[in-house]
Amino acid sequence: MKRISIIAVAAVLSVGSVGLGEVRKEDLHDVKLPNNEVLIPIASTPEARRGHIYQIEDERWGAIPPAEPGQRRTSAEMIEAIKNIKAGDISFFSRDNTLWAISGRISDLGESYLHEAAAKKLERPAVYKGQLPGAIPNIKAGNTYLVETVDGKFALVRVLQLTPVGPQVQVVYQPNGTLRFDMPAKPDLVALTPVVPMKVEPLPVTPVAVTPTPTSVGTTVSVMGNDPFGRPVAPPPTITAVTSPATPAPTTPTEEPKREPTVLEPYMSSHIRQRDAMIKTRLATIALPAKSKVEITKKADAMADLAALRANEAVDALIDQIDFMNTATRIKEFSIEAYHPAVGALIQLGKPATKGAIKALVAGPAGDAEAREMKQMLLIKVIRGVEGDDVAKLLLEKDVLPKLDEPRRVWMKEQLAKF
Secondary structure (H helix, E strand, O other): OOOEEOOOOOOOOOOOOOOOOOEEEOOOOOOOEEEEEEEEEOOOOOOOOOOOEEEEOOEOOOOOOOOOOOOOOOOHHHHHHHHOOOOOOOOEOOOOOOOEEEEOEEEEEEEHHHHHHOOOOOOOOOOOOOEEEEOOOOOOOOOOEEEOOOOOOOOEEEEEEEEEOOEEEEEEOOOOOOOOOOOOOOOOEEOOOOOOEOOOOOOOOOOOOOOOOOOOEEEEEOOOEOOOOEOOOOOOOEEEEOOOOOOOOOOOOOOOOOOOOOOEEEEEEEEHHHHHHHHHHHHHHHHHHOOOHHHHHHHHHHHHHHHOOOOOOHHHHHHOOOOOOOOOOOOOOOHHHHHHHHHHHHHHHOOHHHHHHHHHHHHHHOOOOOOOOOHHHHHHHHHHHHHHHHHHHHHHHHHHHHHHHHHHHHHHHHHOOOO
């Protein structure tokens, strides 16, 4: 689970930063609990291409599920939708440098290292009542936060630095549901790695000339543009002496300014074509055999990308690869979604994955008896992950069980009895 998920920065947003000399990180190699160093990206940045909500246990990314066309959701409905698909546990908003715990429960343990916070007597965080439940503003580099995950587990999250694309943090996760974090008393301290913005050539924009407007008292106001939140900004007014009418000063002819081409935003069709091309390349990647560690990681990442792109058309391809195993994962605690990334991707896709899984269960997976049983168990996991146990059981009893032959019906009943 130990890796740094930092991607080159493609756009500089208005987020505070802290000097790298002010905060040092802990060397967590000797920590037995699952831990990670990760960048939590702002949703609008390229770093969030796989999602902007971090799922701590499985170390994967999710996003806020879109509402139905024409439907407006309350914040409570949005949070419920995130929890239903298990999109993740923590996210970050650039406005007020806000760290959001989806569970609603988060507490600021102050400026401390992870091992210092772990040595304290910790109590379950209360629901933080902010703009959103669990959204704690003005987080600081060097501070550690106790977060309750969506599934009722706990994690220590220490902010290392605030970068233009989101905070870089260290996370230590306790998977057994307790608040006890066993860590070495004094781990080594390591200097931070700076996040270097990637240079991007700006699009040419036609300059707009603004004519100063004289007021009745001789005040001239020039528009300076907008602040990061879209509000117009003007400089302090320049007071000009008011004189009696006089003969206008002679003007000298000037050349007409060269007209620049108007820059238009790309058509929506361009974005759609780009998305389609990304989906096509990732579908091709997951169809390839993967033997080396690089190939396995690339295939697992492609599955995660398909989920982040909300590629419902990839459901059948992901089901075909449902037993693919990510042996390159660094997650210490076993998780089906971590070791079988197609399962995690299908769960994120939601209802279309349920329909595909039911169809595959009825048709019967290919392979020998052992492989068929494994695939069927993973397909059931997908339905349970999307629908929850109660609904999943009803769907399997209604839409799958009556259509199976006798041997498979007996097996399915045994699985349903385990719900």
